[in-house]
Amino acid sequence: MATLLEQYEQIVGTDVIDQxxxxxxxxxxxxxxxxxxxxxGGGVAEILHRIIPLKHELGIDAVWxxxxxxxxxxxxxxxxxxxxxxxxxxxxxxxxxHYEAVNRENAESLRGLLEEADVVFIxxxxxxxxxxxxxxxxxxxxWRCHIDVSSPYRPVWKYLRDFVRGYDASVWxxxxxxxxxxxxxxxxxxxxxxxxxxxxxxxxxxxGKTYARWGLDPQRPIITQISRFDRFKDPLGVVRAYRLVxxxxxxxxxxxxxxxxxxxxxxxxxxxxxxxxxxxxDIHILLLPPDDNLTINALQRISxxxxxxxxxxxxxxxxTEALWKGKPVIGGDTGGIRLQVVNHHTGFxxxxxxxxxxxxxYLLKRREKLxxxxxxxxxxxxxxxxxxxxxxxxxxxxxxxxxETQDRIELL
Amino acid sequence: MAEPFSxxxxxxxxxxxxxxxYTLSELRDRLEIVPPSSIYYHFWGGLLRPKFDNPEYQxxxxxxxxxxxxxxxxxxxxxLINPSEYHxxxxxxxxxxxxxxxxxxxxxxxxxxxxxxxxxxxxxxxVVFDTRVRLDTPExxxxxxxxxxxxxxxxxxxxxxxxxxxxxxxxxxxVSGFGNGYAELVEQISQVDPYFISLVELRDELTYVxxxxxxxxxx
Numbered sequence: 001m002a003t004l005l006e007q008y009e010q011i012v013g014t015d016v017i018d019q020x021x022x023x024x025x026x027x028x029x030x031x032x033x034x035x036x037x038x039x040x041g042g043g044v045a046e047i048l049h050r051i052i053p054l055k056h057e058l059g060i061d062a063v064w065x066x067x068x069x070x071x072x073x074x075x076x077x078x079x080x081x082x083x084x085x086x087x088x089x090x091x092x093x094x095x096x097x098h099y100e101a102v103n104r105e106n107a108e109s110l111r112g113l114l115e116e117a118d119v120v121f122i123x124x125x126x127x128x129x130x131x132x133x134x135x136x137x138x139x140x141x142x143w144r145c146h147i148d149v150s151s152p153y154r155p156v157w158k159y160l161r162d163f164v165r166g167y168d169a170s171v172w173x174x175x176x177x178x179x180x181x182x183x184x185x186x187x188x189x190x191x192x193x194x195x196x197x198x199x200x201x202x203x204x205x206x207x208g209k210t211y212a213r214w215g216l217d218p219q220r221p222i223i224t225q226i227s228r229f230d231r232f233k234d235p236l237g238v239v240r241a242y243r244l245v246x247x248x249x250x251x252x253x254x255x256x257x258x259x260x261x262x263x264x265x266x267x268x269x270x271x272x273x274x275x276x277x278x279x280x281x282d283i284h285i286l287l288l289p290p291d292d293n294l295t296i297n298a299l300q301r302i303s304x305x306x307x308x309x310x311x312x313x314x315x316x317x318x319x320t321e322a323l324w325k326g327k328p329v330i331g332g333d334t335g336g337i338r339l340q341v342v343n344h345h346t347g348f349x350x351x352x353x354x355x356x357x358x359x360x361x362y363l364l365k366r367r368e369k370l371x372x373x374x375x376x377x378x379x380x381x382x383x384x385x386x387x388x389x390x391x392x393x394x395x396x397x398x399x400x401x402x403x404e405t406q407d408r409i410e411l412l
Numbered sequence: 413m414a415e416p417f418s419x420x421x422x423x424x425x426x427x428x429x430x431x432x433x434y435t436l437s438e439l440r441d442r443l444e445i446v447p448p449s450s451i452y453y454h455f456w457g458g459l460l461r462p463k464f465d466n467p468e469y470q471x472x473x474x475x476x477x478x479x480x481x482x483x484x485x486x487x488x489x490x491x492l493i494n495p496s497e498y499h500x501x502x503x504x505x506x507x508x509x510x511x512x513x514x515x516x517x518x519x520x521x522x523x524x525x526x527x528x529x530x531x532x533x534x535x536x537x538x539v540v541f542d543t544r545v546r547l548d549t550p551e552x553x554x555x556x557x558x559x560x561x562x563x564x565x566x567x568x569x570x571x572x573x574x575x576x577x578x579x580x581x582x583x584x585x586x587v588s589g590f591g592n593g594y595a596e597l598v599e600q601i602s603q604v605d606p607y608f609i610s611l612v613e614l615r616d617e618l619t620y621v622x623x624x625x626x627x628x629x630x631x
Contacts (some may be wrong), residue, residue, distance in 0.1 A: 023541065185428040187428055395423075409537060411544045
């Protein structure tokens with residue numbers, strides 16, 4: 001059985017893995033701790049589940065711990081998450097006091113580990129306040145923000161900022177997200193894992209079953225958007241673009257995403273999309289369980305073109321996933337989509353359903369262009385957005401934080 | 413006998429400066445105050461980031477002026493700046509500001525026109541480390557280049573220009589120590605223009621140049 005590093009080496013090449021080995025060796029026994037709030041579910045846990053074993057294979061002393069909390073704590077952190085992403089409402093004071101108390105309790109139980117660690121990565125707002133209880137900390141503390149905080153609700157950000165400013169550095173996914181802080185703010189885009197269920201190669205048999213399972217016609221082109229039913233993802237715009245294309249060429253549309261039953265607006269948007277689709281048998285609206293990664297993988301792979309027609313987007317990892325599968329992406333001209341969709345190379349950036357329709361028609365007509373862009377898209381992700389790049393930047397960051405005043409750090 | 417060639421590697425990490433611009437005037441003003449490492453990042457950092465074979469413009473400033481402000485004449489002028497010609501980042505900064513000011517003088521409206529996206533100034537830190545690989549002849553160096561990481565290619569061919577002897581890449585500098593027999597190779601390496609190609613292509617081109625000059629000809 002090949003080790004993880006050997007498996008990645010097959011995908012990214014020997015030079016990339018060698019570079020990771022060199023950087024790891026230079027860490028010289030430093031103990032690195034990652035703290036977040038859950039080991040199951042969510043993008044942060046997903047990435048740590050892979051990065052920690054990779055660090056171990058590289059000989060790095062890495063530990064991953066999670067904090068514990070009750071329902072009130074997680075209600076508070078969910079409110080924080082939503083307000084940092086722009087929802088405007090205040091968090092009740094009693095919840096904030098409880099958030100602080102839970103952070104103090106967790107700090108107490110992890111004190112020995114955290115005070116002695118050389119580098120501590122604290123992921124997202126849930127454990128951010130623990131730093132207050134660690135005046136005797138020895139190592140560098142880094143706050144990793146995975147959230148889109150480009151337009152946070154200011155009172156909540158100001159509250160959180162009081163904790164975050166005590167860190168030695170912070171890490172953000174995009175320049176647009178970085179907020180003013182008195183320490184270095186590193187930029188590390190997220191990544192995808194090519195060996196995960198969401199991205200692993202699937203055989204023709206499995207893909208064949210997908211057509212049958214969802215009643216899709218393998219003979220006609222498929223365009224797909226994978227996203228929550230959220231107005232910012234513009235699913236109605238996608239339906240409109242599909243209709244504009246269908247006037248000229250036969251095509252099927254898949255709109256697939258997790259069911260957002262706890263989100264009243266999500267349900268409203270879902271119903272609007274259903275109404276807009278009417279009884280068109282070629283529009284397939286699929287509500288999938290959030291962990292049905294193999295299905296999403298297969299739907300992306302049987303598609304000709306992937307859409308991500310968002311009007312506002314964080315980084316947009318669904319775009320990365322689609323590009324990795326060799327699919328050109330027609331995406332909204334916003335957020336992290338701009339980093340990934342390069343006009344005429346990996347897809348097209350559009351501003352309207354009409355723009356999306358035009359590009360879909362172009363690619364369906366010019367199949368050779370579609371194939372060429374798909375190949376470029378995959379190489380683009382291989383070089384820039386795989387987990388190995390993410391890990392390299394985490395390792396580089398450790399040296400950078402220790403020498404924050406130097407532009408050039410020579411470890412010779 | 414020259415010292416063996418020490419193969420080094422580097423990794424760049426980006427840092428937000430907190431400075432951004434929405435208009436040409438703001439871009440000019442921020443350019444006066446951002447650290448030199450930000451100028452470096454926006455001219456050269458692109459090589460270590462997503463890149464395609466035929467990008468319209470080569471540096472982040474030209475790309476933003478074109479995409480954000482739709483000012484093609486200015487984008488073309490900025491794109492023409494060749495950062496390899498500037499051994500000093502302050503000289504590069506001055507040249508860029510001069511070009512912006514010239515354009516600002518040409519138009520009453522343009523300096524205040526709001527772009528459709530912000531330009532975020534980013535700076536970088538570079539971590540350099542020793543791979544422990546030592547090569548004692550130009551032939552051995554030529555054989556090793558295809559196996560170098562892209563970070564090593566960047567360090568020895570791009571980043572080297574910021575170190576003494578200023579403006580020169582490490583390969584030409586080291587190979588030139590082997591005398592006149594390698595003069596043609598030195599000349600060929602120095603003619604490789606790294607500005608319009610990706611690091612993968614740069615590595616391929618260097619491999620080709622070395623192979624052509626080795627006994628037996630092309631690889």
